[in-house]
Amino acid sequence: MSRKEIDQYTVPRKVSRVRWLDSTSFPAKELHFITGLHLDGKSDTVALWRTKNQRQYEITRSEDIKSTFSPTRIAEAPHRGEILDMRLVEDGQDTFIVTASSTGEIGLYKADIKSDAPLIDRLAVHRHHGFPGLGVAEATSVSVRPQAFNEIASVGGDSKLVLMNVENIEKTLQRSERVGAGMSTVCWRSSTSLAVATKNGQIRLYDRRNITKPVLPPAKDPQRIEPLTSLAQHPTDPHRLVTGNEDGCISVWDVRNLSSPEVRSFKVHTSIVWEVLFHPNESDKVISCSQDGTMATLDWRQAASESILDASKTRDQRVATYWSSIRSVLSINSIDYHARANALLAGSDSGGILHSLQ
Numbered sequence: 001m002s003r004k005e006i007d008q009y010t011v012p013r014k015v016s017r018v019r020w021l022d023s024t025s026f027p028a029k030e031l032h033f034i035t036g037l038h039l040d041g042k043s044d045t046v047a048l049w050r051t052k053n054q055r056q057y058e059i060t061r062s063e064d065i066k067s068t069f070s071p072t073r074i075a076e077a078p079h080r081g082e083i084l085d086m087r088l089v090e091d092g093q094d095t096f097i098v099t100a101s102s103t104g105e106i107g108l109y110k111a112d113i114k115s116d117a118p119l120i121d122r123l124a125v126h127r128h129h130g131f132p133g134l135g136v137a138e139a140t141s142v143s144v145r146p147q148a149f150n151e152i153a154s155v156g157g158d159s160k161l162v163l164m165n166v167e168n169i170e171k172t173l174q175r176s177e178r179v180g181a182g183m184s185t186v187c188w189r190s191s192t193s194l195a196v197a198t199k200n201g202q203i204r205l206y207d208r209r210n211i212t213k214p215v216l217p218p219a220k221d222p223q224r225i226e227p228l229t230s231l232a233q234h235p236t237d238p239h240r241l242v243t244g245n246e247d248g249c250i251s252v253w254d255v256r257n258l259s260s261p262e263v264r265s266f267k268v269h270t271s272i273v274w275e276v277l278f279h280p281n282e283s284d285k286v287i288s289c290s291q292d293g294t295m296a297t298l299d300w301r302q303a304a305s306e307s308i309l310d311a312s313k314t315r316d317q318r319v320a321t322y323w324s325s326i327r328s329v330l331s332i333n334s335i336d337y338h339a340r341a342n343a344l345l346a347g348s349d350s351g352g353i354l355h356s357l358q
Helices: 300-305
Strands: 007-010 014-021 030-038 044-052 072-079 083-091 094-101 105-112 119-127 139-144 151-156 161-165 168-175 183-188 193-198 202-207 228-233 240-245 249-254 262-267 273-278 285-290 294-299 320-324 332-338 343-348 352-357
Touching (some): 014 094, 014 343, 014 352, 072 105, 094 139, 119 168, 151 183, 183 228, 193 228, 202 228, 249 273, 249 285, 262 300, 294 332
Parallel strands (some): 014 332, 083 139
Antiparallel strands (some): 044 072, 083 094, 094 105, 139 151, 193 202, 273 285, 343 352
């Protein structure tokens, strides 16, 4: 195992989600990102930040030099409920933010970073998840249709998949039947297909044209039944997905044969894996973050070729490179990777916004 340096900027709130904004011109001297901020008993917010692109500056590092990562919060908007997931849509000059809330609502915001006075406007919000007559269910995950960027998919505590239009999120286009095991997270596999991870360790595939039921019986790993807590699609291989689960395992799936999927699992963390993503520049690697207070990069192809698979309930420290905050061991809730700046971003329960150049 190796451990890498990480910078940290602290805010007095839980950082529930982080997302980089891509830059229209690159290399850029400044980078922007969005966070979801939460504090019990206070108003949650969506915040826009600006920071130096550190690769554009000569930086001398030493043990007694204060962190070079010092972002500036330049805009903020209130948000109803804690942000449990967040996705960005960058359309020309406009940046739209889609959020999933603990209130069961899906929110749509617009961020203006071009003007002299940057701002975030809330355009629309609507509750899509709940139990009729019984109350709220959390909206746990949200994903935006690739290429067209015109539809949003969400799942929630009511165990339903919902499709809505970006231009009119109040209107439900389609709604799936309830899944008894519960849905935890969703991603688009392509512009016509969706994948949903469930709380009984299954992956269900849906055809966008009719999401009432999955297109085929669910895929499952016969070796494990732990709830799946995170999910991401491979950037170029439509049949490959990665999941994180409740006991700290990361699994890479090939779902060409749903009845008998190829699943390679690795014990990377010691607790819940909150987010996973394929490295945008090196898709043989997976980046993850966990309730155990660490982030990790797993070279899953190398680990599989060396037969370093999960064989115990303890973390196998040969499989990954780790980052963690030196100031806190609290949960790291969210990660994102800027492909062109080669910069990792994360948010934690302790209020840390974490940053590392790769």
